[in-house]
Amino acid sequence: MELLSGADMIARFLKDEGVEHIYGYPGGAALHIYDALFRQDSVKHILVRHEQAATHAADGYARATGKPGVVLVTSGPGATNAVTGIATAYMDSIPMVVLCGQVMSHLIGEDAFQETDIVGVTRPVVKHSFSIKHPSEIPEVLKKAFYLAATGRPGPVLVDIPKDMTSPTERYEYVYPKKVKIRSYNPVTRGHTGQIKKAVDMMLKARRPVFYTGGGIITGRASEALTDLVQRLGFPITTTLMGIGGFPQGDRCSLGWLGMHGSYEANMAMHHADLIIAIGARFDDRVTNNTSKFCPTAKIVHVDIDPSSISKTVRADVPIVGAAGSVIDEMISLLQDREPASPDALTEWWKTIDDWRAEREGKLYEPSKPGEALKPQEVIEAVYRATRGEAFVTTDVGQHQMFAAQYYKFAKPNRFITSGGLGTMGFGFPAAMGVKLNFPQDDVVCFTGEGSFQMMMQELSTCKQFDVGVKIVNLNNQSLGMVRQWQDLNYKSRHAHSYMESLPDFAKLIEAYGFTAIKVTTFAELEPALERAFADTNELVFLDIYVDPFEHVYPMQVPLGSMRDMLLSKTERT
Amino acid sequence: MRHIISILLENEPGALSRVVGLFSQRNFNIETLNVAPTEDPSLSRLTVTTVGDDRVIEQITKHLNKLIDVVKLVDLTEGNHIERELMLVKVKALGASRDEVKRTADIFRAQIVDVTPSVYTVQITGDAGKLDAFVQAMAPIGILEVARTGVSGIARGDKLLSL
Ligand SMILES: Cc1ncc(C[n+]2csc(CCOP(=O)(O)OP(=O)(O)O)c2C)c(N)n1
Numbered sequence A: 001m002e003l004l005s006g007a008d009m010i011a012r013f014l015k016d017e018g019v020e021h022i023y024g025y026p027g028g029a030a031l032h033i034y035d036a037l038f039r040q041d042s043v044k045h046i047l048v049r050h051e052q053a054a055t056h057a058a059d060g061y062a063r064a065t066g067k068p069g070v071v072l073v074t075s076g077p078g079a080t081n082a083v084t085g086i087a088t089a090y091m092d093s094i095p096m097v098v099l100c101g102q103v104m105s106h107l108i109g110e111d112a113f114q115e116t117d118i119v120g121v122t123r124p125v126v127k128h129s130f131s132i133k134h135p136s137e138i139p140e141v142l143k144k145a146f147y148l149a150a151t152g153r154p155g156p157v158l159v160d161i162p163k164d165m166t167s168p169t170e171r172y173e174y175v176y177p178k179k180v181k182i183r184s185y186n187p188v189t190r191g192h193t194g195q196i197k198k199a200v201d202m203m204l205k206a207r208r209p210v211f212y213t214g215g216g217i218i219t220g221r222a223s224e225a226l227t228d229l230v231q232r233l234g235f236p237i238t239t240t241l242m243g244i245g246g247f248p249q250g251d252r253c254s255l256g257w258l259g260m261h262g263s264y265e266a267n268m269a270m271h272h273a274d275l276i277i278a279i280g281a282r283f284d285d286r287v288t289n290n291t292s293k294f295c296p297t298a299k300i301v302h303v304d305i306d307p308s309s310i311s312k313t314v315r316a317d318v319p320i321v322g323a324a325g326s327v328i329d330e331m332i333s334l335l336q337d338r339e340p341a342s343p344d345a346l347t348e349w350w351k352t353i354d355d356w357r358a359e360r361e362g363k364l365y366e367p368s369k370p371g372e373a374l375k376p377q378e379v380i381e382a383v384y385r386a387t388r389g390e391a392f393v394t395t396d397v398g399q400h401q402m403f404a405a406q407y408y409k410f411a412k413p414n415r416f417i418t419s420g421g422l423g424t425m426g427f428g429f430p431a432a433m434g435v436k437l438n439f440p441q442d443d444v445v446c447f448t449g450e451g452s453f454q455m456m457m458q459e460l461s462t463c464k465q466f467d468v469g470v471k472i473v474n475l476n477n478q479s480l481g482m483v484r485q486w487q488d489l490n491y492k493s494r495h496a497h498s499y500m501e502s503l504p505d506f507a508k509l510i511e512a513y514g515f516t517a518i519k520v521t522t523f524a525e526l527e528p529a530l531e532r533a534f535a536d537t538n539e540l541v542f543l544d545i546y547v548d549p550f551e552h553v554y555p556m557q558v559p560l561g562s563m564r565d566m567l568l569s570k571t572e573r574t
Numbered sequence B: 001m002r003h004i005i006s007i008l009l010e011n012e013p014g015a016l017s018r019v020v021g022l023f024s025q026r027n028f029n030i031e032t033l034n035v036a037p038t039e040d041p042s043l044s045r046l047t048v049t050t051v052g053d054d055r056v057i058e059q060i061t062k063h064l065n066k067l068i069d070v071v072k073l074v075d076l077t078e079g080n081h082i083e084r085e086l087m088l089v090k091v092k093a094l095g096a097s098r099d100e101v102k103r104t105a106d107i108f109r110a111q112i113v114d115v116t117p118s119v120y121t122v123q124i125t126g127d128a129g130k131l132d133a134f135v136q137a138m139a140p141i142g143i144l145e146v147a148r149t150g151v152s153g154i155a156r157g158d159k160l161l162s163l
């Protein structure tokens, strides 16, 4: 039997749970825990420069690996600083465990120094939360937190730890709980076979089917199974922004991603489909546009691990509650026993789709002419080439995010890392750190904008301390481009506060931290700059790339319209 | 349609606020709310009445089920059930209206549980409709104060909401 203080139990538990990195920032209520971390060397603590960055870094790690990211912050301001990152993870169903210091239990409720009711503050943006009531319950509560974060529909779990629970003078028995049971929590895995059969019947009869898959494929590690299923059937497939990489984008069946800035052919195919097979996607408003005009001729099969996602915004004809991977496997085995659909059942449909593809071929954007400002799209394409499409890509939020999603093509899951649900500016850079720290051999690129980058740029200091060699590609359009685009379209180009006056000289700023920065303003400078930037995988390089401030992201769905109502450029509309 | 949803909830700190928070966060409405421990000290039973179309009620029950603290729930209005609420009402009881209050209470099978020279305190149980009717009947006489528990309910017959 081993007697440990609460603080030592936390450090020890993290080791026993196999946690390698935690991201955090110290403060009074967390100091016993920090002291315990100091006295061990299994778990490496990454000191960020703002607690929001700790959550985004843990989140980036979780998205790249599928394992829960772990955060440690102090009470009060430490905890409230983490809220945006917790909400970001919650919206995208990312597994995360956030350990928060809290004031001593006898002070709770007295407005003590650095006291906030962080359990209350975060209640709507966590999967669950715990408050430690006695040091001896720490191992079990932590195990529950990890279990809840990573299973079922994943999400962030917060553990509030009053300082006296970690006191070094009180010791209790520590046993690593290999397993926990929560009587009220039994996430489903297998789907209902009868429903799956029904879905398979419909798939074999469909003439205009489309797969529409989301982040559930990535978190459910179902990408291989999905690829197998889609290729067997030869159906077109579109993913959500969160589902990018769940199916190889280079495959002929891939229509790219769908929704507000999705591809023309994906949105057209959805609108005209007779069967939509949605897996691990949630029909959110950035995908469906106006739900009353959504896919008028389609029957809908909806597979999701979270029953509350089914029929939330769009009614499913065949709801299937289950884990993506197991439902897909069952579909495949059912298909193997069935007469395949006639080989030309889909000929007509593919012809229509190929026509849509051809319509937009070569018209997606106008490349820059010599002497003109670079187009953001061509920068993304150049980075794609420079990294052979193999980098981990994180993004911030704005036009550059949409361009990155449109022009960097992903063949694998867990490679495109973006804040889809919350759309959190500031996410990209710390998320890239979290990825790079765990994949030192890989190129990790953060596409950012001068607006977003300035929300988390203090993390340059973290990168310096821990030698984090991410590549930061700043698509500098000297404006809050996405806001400006909306103002162009909806407010007669009245650019209320969408431009960034007094931008810093980014190169000097980066150099102040001892890193390399390259300013790029012409196409001729681009390739050599990229070559230099990617020469050493482990060197942080910042590319400050000046791009056309007037460019818009297209296609763009017309508000309140159907899936197929899109602006295709500044002058064309469907 | 009005629904009565009964929930077995972990008797843990914060559990109730998660349930109540869910309703406000997702724009669902709560008409009444009643909560107390059960024979098993680790569980509370909570009953909400809410109004919504089928789609909304489906969402409410799904989201409630998703809360880790919710162990089990039932929409009582889906089957035969017994619905009860308890109300305490203070009514002006002076002169002629003193008898009137007593008579009306008798009609409703309510009990007068406290008396002063000018006030009767009446206790009545029943479904929400009966309580509303009583309030209406008493209103002209002069209601001074009303305390209602909110609806509690249970399924008829062998059906159980238990672990
Ligand atoms: C934290 C936060 N605040 C505000 C917004 C609203 N918003 C969305 S995109 C955007 C502009 C982003 O500018 P920049 O990072 O320069 O990217 P660009 O659109 O120019 O590529 C803003 C302000 C947001 N998404 N997140």
Ligand SMILES: [Mg+2]
Residues within 6 Å of the ligand: A398, A449, A450, A451, A475, A476, A477, A478, A479, A480, A481
């Ligand atoms: Mg910008």
